[in-house]
Amino acid sequence: MSKKNDIRLLRVNYLRGPNLWTYRPVLETWLDLGELEDWPSNRLPGCNERLTQWLPALVEHHCGVGERGGFLQRLEEGTWAGHVLEHVVIELLNLAGMPTAFGQTRSTSQRGVYRMVFRARDEQVARRALAHGHRLLMAAINDEPFDLAGAVADITEQVDRCYLGPSTAAIVAAATDRQIPHIRLNEGNLVQLGYGARQRRIWTAQTDRTSAIAQGIAGDKDLTKRLVAGCGVPVPEGRVVATPAEAWEAAQDIGLPVAVKPTDGNHGRGVMLDLRTQEEVEAAFPVAEQQGSEVLVERYIPGDEHRLLVVNGEVVAAARGETAWVTGDGRSTVRQLVDAQLNSDPRRGESEDHPLNRLVFEEDDVMLGEVTRQGLTPEAVPEAGRKVLIQRNGNLAIDCTDRVHPEVEHMAALAARIVGLDIAGIDLVAQDIGRPLHEQGGAIVEVNAGPGLLMHLKPAVGKPRPVGRAIVEALFPRDGEDPHAGRVPIVGIAGTRGTTRIARLVAWLAQLRGLRVGLACADGLYLDRRRLAAGDARRWDLAHRLLVNRNVEAAVFENDAGCVLRDGLAYDRCTVGVVTDMDGFEALAEFDVQTPEQMPKVLRTQIDVVLDDGVGVLNAGDERVAALGELCDGEVILYAADARTPALQAHRAKGARGGRVVFLQGGRPVLATGSAETRLAPLSPAVRGDMADDILLAAVAAGWALDIPPDLIIAGIETFDAHNAAP
Known part of the structure; x- marks a missing residue:
C-alpha cells in the first residue's frame, strides 16, 4: 500500500x-x-x-x-x-x-x-x-x-x-461533590471556590481565612512554643542558639538528651533527635542551620511523632510516623541494605501516588547523620544481624485518627486556636496517642500553617480520611442547607432579538433589588452602571472576569450561538436561562451551521445549564424555543404577547397547579400560574411605544424568575432608559 x-x-x-x-x-x-x-x-x-x-x-x-x-x-x-x-x-x-x-x-x-x-x-x-x-x-x-x-x-x-497538588486537588474535588464551582487563578495551587461575592479562595491547605500573622507565628517555632505554653499546652523546653558551642551549652542547661532543629524549617528537614553527646549536638548545628534562619535546641521527647490535622477547631485526621531500620547481613553496605529492605517497598517513591518517600542519603543530611552517629557510613558493611537506624521519624503515613484521646484532641485544637490558624498541622510526640499527653510526658513540638494533606488522603497504613471535605464544610457551612453554596444568582440570555437590551434591563431590575450586579453584554462589561471594559463583552475571557470579582452579588450574561460555539459559556450553571429566538444561523457558517434546523442543538446549551431549582425562560411564540423546556432541569416560564399562543396555553394547563406564563392583556403584563393571574400596573405610553413586546415580556419573566416583586419590575422598566443609556 x-x-x-x-x-x-x-x-x-x-x-x-x-x-x-x-x-x-x-x-x-x-x-x-x-x-x-x-x-x-x-x-x-x-x-x-x-x-x-x-x-x-x-x-x-x-x-x-x-x-x-x-x-x-x-x-x-x-x-x-x-x-x-x-x-x-x-x-x-x-x-x-x-x-x-x-x-x-x-x-x-x-x-x-x-x-x-x-x-x-x-x-x-x-x-x-x-x-x-x-x-x-x-x-x-x-x-x-x-x-x-x-x-x-x-x-x-x-x-x-x-495538575493541582494533592492537597488542593482534594479540596477542589470535595467542592465539586457539593456542586461548588471552582476557578484556577494561577498556574499553581491558587483556586477560587464559588463565584463573585460568595467565593472563597484556597492555596493548598491555606484559605482566605488563614491569617498572615498566624502564618508568621507558626513559622517561628520558638515563638509558637512560648505562646502555646503560656496557655497550658505541654511543649518541650528549648532555646535559640547562634553557634555550635551555644548549642552544647543550651543542651547542658536543658538536660540531655536534646533535639536540634531549625526554628522555621518544615517537613522535618534539618531535625536531629535524641542527641546525647557534645559531638552529636555540635554536629547537628550546621545541619539545622542550612534549613532555617535560626537554630533551636530543645528537650528531647521520647515517643513517636504524630501529625494531627485541625480544621476550624476540630481534629479531623491524625497520622503517626514510622521508624526505619535495616538489618545487616555481613555482605551488603548500608546503602544497599536501604535499597533492598526499604526502598523496595512499592509504597515508596517520588510521586504523589507513593505515601512513603524513597530514602536517599545524598538528599537527607539527617539520615546521614543518624548513620554517622552509629559509627557507620553509607558504604560501611554492618555485621550480620546488626540493626541500623536509618530514619528516626520518617513519613507520617500511618493513620491513627480513631485512636486519638479526647484530651489530646483538645490540646491540638487549643494550640491551633492560640496561633490563630483555621487549618493547622499539629506535630506532637507521644508514646501512645490514646493517652493524655501529661500522663506520658508527651508534648506538642510544632504548629504548621498550610499543612500537607497527602498523609491523610493516602496513608501507607490505615484508611484515607475525607480531609478535603472537612475543609470545604468549614468554608461553606451547611447552615440552612443552602443547595448552591458559593453561587451568586446568574442570568444567561441567549438569542439575537433585543438580547442586549434584555440583559441590561434584567441587570437593572436586580440592581434595584439591592444587589451589586455584573453585566457582560454587547455594549461592554459593567459592574452596576460603571463600565469596566468597552466593546463587545460576549467573550469568555471578559465575561469570566465577573465571576472572579468579589463585588459581584449577581451576574447577567448576554450570549449568542457564536459564544457557545467559539468559547463555551462563561459559567458552569445558571439560576435563570433565557432563550429568545433561533435566528442567526446565516452568521455561523464558520462553525458549519448551515440551516435553521441546527440552531436548537446549539442554543439548548443555555437551558441545559439551568440549575435544578432554577428557571428556564422561553419564548412561546417560537415552537422550537418553547420545545427546549423539556430539557430544563428546573422550572420553565413561557412568555408570549398573545395569551392564546398554543405553547403558552398548553404549559399553563400543565400539572395540578399549572405552569408559569407571562403575556400581555390590554397592554399590561400578566403573570399567571395555571388559572391564577396577577396583572401588573400599566406601563407609560412612552415605554410601551419604545420597547418591543418580546423584550418587555422576556425581562418581566426573568425578573419574576429571580423573585423580584411585580411592583419593582414595573418600576424598573419605567426607570430603565433614564438611568441606563448606553455609554
Whole structure:
C-alpha cells in the first residue's frame, strides 16, 4: 500500500465552558482526512494491529457499542481516521495520568472534514496529546516507527506541570461533590471556590481565612512554643542558639538528651533527635542551620511523632510516623541494605501516588547523620544481624485518627486556636496517642500553617480520611442547607432579538433589588452602571472576569450561538436561562451551521445549564424555543404577547397547579400560574411605544424568575432608559 498523506488539522479550539458537546471543557479539532476519507480502518493493512500493539488498553474503550471491546469492533468493521484519532488521543491521556472518557467525532457538510472533540481539563495537555496522537495514528497507517514511551513521557511531564497538588486537588474535588464551582487563578495551587461575592479562595491547605500573622507565628517555632505554653499546652523546653558551642551549652542547661532543629524549617528537614553527646549536638548545628534562619535546641521527647490535622477547631485526621531500620547481613553496605529492605517497598517513591518517600542519603543530611552517629557510613558493611537506624521519624503515613484521646484532641485544637490558624498541622510526640499527653510526658513540638494533606488522603497504613471535605464544610457551612453554596444568582440570555437590551434591563431590575450586579453584554462589561471594559463583552475571557470579582452579588450574561460555539459559556450553571429566538444561523457558517434546523442543538446549551431549582425562560411564540423546556432541569416560564399562543396555553394547563406564563392583556403584563393571574400596573405610553413586546415580556419573566416583586419590575422598566443609556 502506498504511503497515505497526512491528516490536516484545520483548526484547534479550546472550549472552556459548557458548549455544544458537553458541560465541561473540551478541545475541538477540525480535521481534513484528505485521501483517507476513502480508506476506513478495515482497508488499511496492518493498521489495526499496530494500534492495538502500541495501545492494548484500547480494548477497554466501549465506544458506541456500549461494551468492552466496542471500539475494537468498530475498527474491524471499518471506521474513519477522525474517529480513530479521538480514541488514540484519549488513550494517550489515560496513559499519561489524566484519565479521559469523553470524546466525539462528527462529519461536517464538507466531504472528508470532521469535527473531533475530547474532554480536556487543561488546554496545553490536550494540545500536546493531540499532536502525539496525530503522529501515532499516521505512523500506524503508514507502518512507520513511533516512540510511544517518549510521547507518553512528554504528555506526562505536561500533566505534572499543570495538575493541582494533592492537597488542593482534594479540596477542589470535595467542592465539586457539593456542586461548588471552582476557578484556577494561577498556574499553581491558587483556586477560587464559588463565584463573585460568595467565593472563597484556597492555596493548598491555606484559605482566605488563614491569617498572615498566624502564618508568621507558626513559622517561628520558638515563638509558637512560648505562646502555646503560656496557655497550658505541654511543649518541650528549648532555646535559640547562634553557634555550635551555644548549642552544647543550651543542651547542658536543658538536660540531655536534646533535639536540634531549625526554628522555621518544615517537613522535618534539618531535625536531629535524641542527641546525647557534645559531638552529636555540635554536629547537628550546621545541619539545622542550612534549613532555617535560626537554630533551636530543645528537650528531647521520647515517643513517636504524630501529625494531627485541625480544621476550624476540630481534629479531623491524625497520622503517626514510622521508624526505619535495616538489618545487616555481613555482605551488603548500608546503602544497599536501604535499597533492598526499604526502598523496595512499592509504597515508596517520588510521586504523589507513593505515601512513603524513597530514602536517599545524598538528599537527607539527617539520615546521614543518624548513620554517622552509629559509627557507620553509607558504604560501611554492618555485621550480620546488626540493626541500623536509618530514619528516626520518617513519613507520617500511618493513620491513627480513631485512636486519638479526647484530651489530646483538645490540646491540638487549643494550640491551633492560640496561633490563630483555621487549618493547622499539629506535630506532637507521644508514646501512645490514646493517652493524655501529661500522663506520658508527651508534648506538642510544632504548629504548621498550610499543612500537607497527602498523609491523610493516602496513608501507607490505615484508611484515607475525607480531609478535603472537612475543609470545604468549614468554608461553606451547611447552615440552612443552602443547595448552591458559593453561587451568586446568574442570568444567561441567549438569542439575537433585543438580547442586549434584555440583559441590561434584567441587570437593572436586580440592581434595584439591592444587589451589586455584573453585566457582560454587547455594549461592554459593567459592574452596576460603571463600565469596566468597552466593546463587545460576549467573550469568555471578559465575561469570566465577573465571576472572579468579589463585588459581584449577581451576574447577567448576554450570549449568542457564536459564544457557545467559539468559547463555551462563561459559567458552569445558571439560576435563570433565557432563550429568545433561533435566528442567526446565516452568521455561523464558520462553525458549519448551515440551516435553521441546527440552531436548537446549539442554543439548548443555555437551558441545559439551568440549575435544578432554577428557571428556564422561553419564548412561546417560537415552537422550537418553547420545545427546549423539556430539557430544563428546573422550572420553565413561557412568555408570549398573545395569551392564546398554543405553547403558552398548553404549559399553563400543565400539572395540578399549572405552569408559569407571562403575556400581555390590554397592554399590561400578566403573570399567571395555571388559572391564577396577577396583572401588573400599566406601563407609560412612552415605554410601551419604545420597547418591543418580546423584550418587555422576556425581562418581566426573568425578573419574576429571580423573585423580584411585580411592583419593582414595573418600576424598573419605567426607570430603565433614564438611568441606563448606553455609554
